[in-house]
Amino acid sequence: MEEPPEYGQCRPAPVLRRSVSRYTGYRITGPPGLHHGLPSGHLTLIVCLSGTLDVVAMPDRARPPVSSVSMVAGLHDAPAVISHDGRQYGVQLDLTWQGARTLFGVPAGELVGDVVDLAALLGRRAGELADRLAGAAGWRQRFDVLDHVLAGLADDRRAEPPAEVTRAWRRLAATGGRLPVGELARELGWSRRHLGERFRREVGLSPKTAARVIRFERACRRMRSAARPPLAEVAAECGYFDQAHLAREFRALAGTTATGWLAEFPSVQDQGGGPAPG
Amino acid sequence: MTQTNSAGAHAATGTPSVWTCLTYRDVRAASAFLVEAFGFVERASYGDSETVRHAELVWPAGNGGVMLGPAGAGNECGQPVGTGSTYVVVDELDALFARATAAGARVVRGIRDEDYGGRGFTVRDPEGALWSFGTYQG
Numbered sequence: 001m002e003e004p005p006e007y008g009q010c011r012p013a014p015v016l017r018r019s020v021s022r023y024t025g026y027r028i029t030g031p032p033g034l035h036h037g038l039p040s041g042h043l044t045l046i047v048c049l050s051g052t053l054d055v056v057a058m059p060d061r062a063r064p065p066v067s068s069v070s071m072v073a074g075l076h077d078a079p080a081v082i083s084h085d086g087r088q089y090g091v092q093l094d095l096t097w098q099g100a101r102t103l104f105g106v107p108a109g110e111l112v113g114d115v116v117d118l119a120a121l122l123g124r125r126a127g128e129l130a131d132r133l134a135g136a137a138g139w140r141q142r143f144d145v146l147d148h149v150l151a152g153l154a155d156d157r158r159a160e161p162p163a164e165v166t167r168a169w170r171r172l173a174a175t176g177g178r179l180p181v182g183e184l185a186r187e188l189g190w191s192r193r194h195l196g197e198r199f200r201r202e203v204g205l206s207p208k209t210a211a212r213v214i215r216f217e218r219a220c221r222r223m224r225s226a227a228r229p230p231l232a233e234v235a236a237e238c239g240y241f242d243q244a245h246l247a248r249e250f251r252a253l254a255g256t257t258a259t260g261w262l263a264e265f266p267s268v269q270d271q272g273g274g275p276a277p278g
Numbered sequence: 279m280t281q282t283n284s285a286g287a288h289a290a291t292g293t294p295s296v297w298t299c300l301t302y303r304d305v306r307a308a309s310a311f312l313v314e315a316f317g318f319v320e321r322a323s324y325g326d327s328e329t330v331r332h333a334e335l336v337w338p339a340g341n342g343g344v345m346l347g348p349a350g351a352g353n354e355c356g357q358p359v360g361t362g363s364t365y366v367v368v369d370e371l372d373a374l375f376a377r378a379t380a381a382g383a384r385v386v387r388g389i390r391d392e393d394y395g396g397r398g399f400t401v402r403d404p405e406g407a408l409w410s411f412g413t414y415q416g
Contacts, residue, residue: 010322139324226306 005029008139013147019099019154023146025139028088035088035264037073037080039253040217041173041210042094043108044073045118047130049089057081060113069130070118072104074111077209079255091133091142097169097203098161103153107161112204122153164188165202168195169210177215178239181207215239216253219246223258224265231258294336294343298364301356302405305330305346311403315381316366316374316411318344337366360406368411375399375411383409 008025011017021042027049037044039059046053047070054067059076073080075097097108104121118126129149136142168188171179184207185192199207219238222229229237235246250258302308309330312318318335321343325331333346349359368374375389383401386408392398398412 004326004328006324006326008322008324009320011319140322143322226310 008143010139010143012143013151016147016150016154019096019102020150021094021096023143024092024094025142026088026090026092030086032084032086033264035082035084036254036256036261037082038216038220038261039075039077039079039213040094040220041075041177041214042096042217043075043100043111045093045095046071046073047091047118047133049091049134051085051087051089053090054083055080055115056083058113058115063114066115066117068117068119070126071115072111072118072121073115074100074113075108075204075210075213076113077205077213077253078113079253080115081255091146093146098166101159101161103150107202107204109200109202109204125149125153161202162198164190164195165199168199168207169203172207172211172214176218176239177211177213179211181211212249213253216249220261223262294341297334297343297345298362299345299347299355299357300362300364300407301347301349301353301359302407303349303359304405305333305348308346308403308405309333309335311381312344315378315383315403316409317377339369340367342366363408363410365410365412367415368413371397371399371411371413378409378411 005026005028007027008023010023012020012023034056037055037059052067052069053071054065055071056065057080058065059073059078059080061078072095095103100106100108100111106121118129122129129145132145132149133142136145168184171184171187181195182192185195188195190198196206199205199210203210205213215238219234219240222234222237223231231246232243235241235243238246240246240249247258250256250261254261300308305325306329309320309323312335313320317338319338321334321336323330323333329348330346331348334343335346336343344364347353347356349356371389378401379385383403385399385401387398387400389397389399392412392414394414396412396414398410398414400408400410402408
């Protein structure tokens, strides 16, 4: 018996806003298939509520596939391909690059292009989190568990990222990834090279690639919004030359087409409105 | 951990402890409208492929919130669609009026000086519920 897909979405408690932009719970039953994890301005933390998550192709193709109940994907500029048996039941967290330090004590740069078992970062607390989420009665209660557990992990006394990198990311996010890197360096009073080095060491992507995935994330969010606007409209809104440009960018970053990606989802739509990663 | 629901906890977190609850035919569209036209922030939503069963929107510049639910036989607490009247305190009244009307809010009463103090306006959302905004703080 196929149940209709259900979902829950929630913004984290204010104390976590710098680290986590959004919680999404999902329960989907359908035919087995592949799901593409797309590049964006967020790292992704997934905890399965049944079964495991099987990543069959990593964003960095040199890394071996991984399968686990819970994992964290660093920032990436190529898709992660996930194989599923038709039952997808779990929670997904959109983490900011600052959140990697705050929650796990490592800079986002160390996770770039990689997907790692949450246990490698949190030890036995990863299993405890999965158990507590599985034991909670519904989405609201699960989001409360996340608020509580993550607030316990967050330790703002850990090393702060360089202030200029924070400022640089903020500007890229505020401009939807449309600010040229030369202009950004001038604003910060750094040489392009110095900005590139400091930024990449902390975030894992170059400023130019970060701008690219921030812009792409915004476009994907618009595409999945309830209105389902036409591709040409999304392209114009998000700063692509034209529809063909966005379509090429989709192929390059997602390894699939926009239409193909949208078809991977049942009609549970992104409600949009999530804050830009900042 | 036990969830505290005391007013004190709410005051500390900024979570509203008074919510107004409204009924809509299309909760998803209504939520999108309230975000676009007025600047509410969708804090949470729960649903399935057919319908959004429950959505929570908060007012970013303050502490109030609205909860949206779907009309229909399954919602014994539902009100008739197009009812409800909510008042929101704002600073930038003129900018909000422009934003709301540009998004399709229907003007019931344009901006005017209120005899009880401050300025305000009233509009209807696409399903007919009333929304008033003003500088009068209560």
